[in-house]
Amino acid sequence: MTQVQRFTINTAGRDFAVGDIHGHFTRLQAALDAIGFNPATDRLFSVGDMVDRGPESTEVDVWLAKPWFFAVQGNHEQMAVDGHRLSHKGQASYLHIINGGTWLYGLSSAEQTFYVDLFAELPIVIEVMTPMGPVGIVHADCPFDDWAQMLGALEREQGSTRCSVQTICQWSRTRITTENNTGVTGIRAVIVGHTVVLQPTVLGNVYHIDTGGWMGGYFTLIDLATLKCVPTVNPEVRGR
Numbered sequence: 001m002t003q004v005q006r007f008t009i010n011t012a013g014r015d016f017a018v019g020d021i022h023g024h025f026t027r028l029q030a031a032l033d034a035i036g037f038n039p040a041t042d043r044l045f046s047v048g049d050m051v052d053r054g055p056e057s058t059e060v061d062v063w064l065a066k067p068w069f070f071a072v073q074g075n076h077e078q079m080a081v082d083g084h085r086l087s088h089k090g091q092a093s094y095l096h097i098i099n100g101g102t103w104l105y106g107l108s109s110a111e112q113t114f115y116v117d118l119f120a121e122l123p124i125v126i127e128v129m130t131p132m133g134p135v136g137i138v139h140a141d142c143p144f145d146d147w148a149q150m151l152g153a154l155e156r157e158q159g160s161t162r163c164s165v166q167t168i169c170q171w172s173r174t175r176i177t178t179e180n181n182t183g184v185t186g187i188r189a190v191i192v193g194h195t196v197v198l199q200p201t202v203l204g205n206v207y208h209i210d211t212g213g214w215m216g217g218y219f220t221l222i223d224l225a226t227l228k229c230v231p232t233v234n235p236e237v238r239g240r
Contacts, residue, residue: 003154003162005070005123013041015128015224017137019193020074021046022100022214023054025063031219035230039068045126045224047193047209048074048139048170051115052100054214058107061118073122074139075170075194080104084116124154124169130225133188140194141175142206143168147186170194176201176208189227200229 016037021028037044048071051057063069080101083093093105104112126137136147143165144150153165173195174180183204184190193210200220201208209229213219221230 001121002123004125004127004151007043007070007126007128009129009131010041010043013038013043015043015045015130016221016230017045017047017135017191017209017224018213018219018221019047019210020049020196020214021051021054021219022049022076023051023057023059023103024214025056025059027213028219031213031221035221039066043068043070044221045128045137045191046071047137047191048072048122049076049193049210050074051080052076052096052103054100057103058115061115064118070126071122072126072137072139073119073124073170076100077119077122078170081116081120084112085120124166125151127151127187128224130188132225135224135227136184136187136190138169138190138192140170140192141168141172142184142190142192143172145182145184147184147190175203175206179203189224191222191224 018028032044050060050071064071076099079096079099083096083101086092097105104115124138128135128137142150150165154162176195181204184206188205190206192206192208195208196210196212196215196217197208199211207222207227209220209222211217211220223230
């Protein structure tokens, strides 16, 4: 597993990030269509939590195979890995099931292994170069106020130290619940999901973009070059 995946600047098109998808890829495609996303030149980066809760979790492999779609590992992908692989997986799979993971355990053992192997190879962090500097993507939060310190912990540390950093990256809500505006140095911006917000929320240079596109809200797509958020209407709730 690569802890950090880096991408060079996109000189041909645009780069976007999107919040948690949770098995709603049809809605995601509608959001991409609404902004004129061009798969020949544009790229899309997911903050993780692509599966569970929605009806299309089994489509995740199709999306991960697209040459323009990339994702970090969210806590739901990690729960799937733990639920399938750990020796005490009865308890681990229960945690996953009560959080929307039922779809996985209804599959054959071979199919479960296929999806879990996909999730296990996802990076914890993605770093994308833009014309204005690098932008970082993690699922939930950056554990430090310095980007390089987090990268060092993930790429050079082992054992419990690395595991602790990974856990914060995937699970923490501390920054947003405490409204911490300190930000993260050494990176232009950090894009996260995990915690549903009514509208994109910026704390320092940390952008929270899970606007509940999977639960009746809408998907927010953020342009990584401009850091402008593009809200897209969920067609299933239009007119409510």
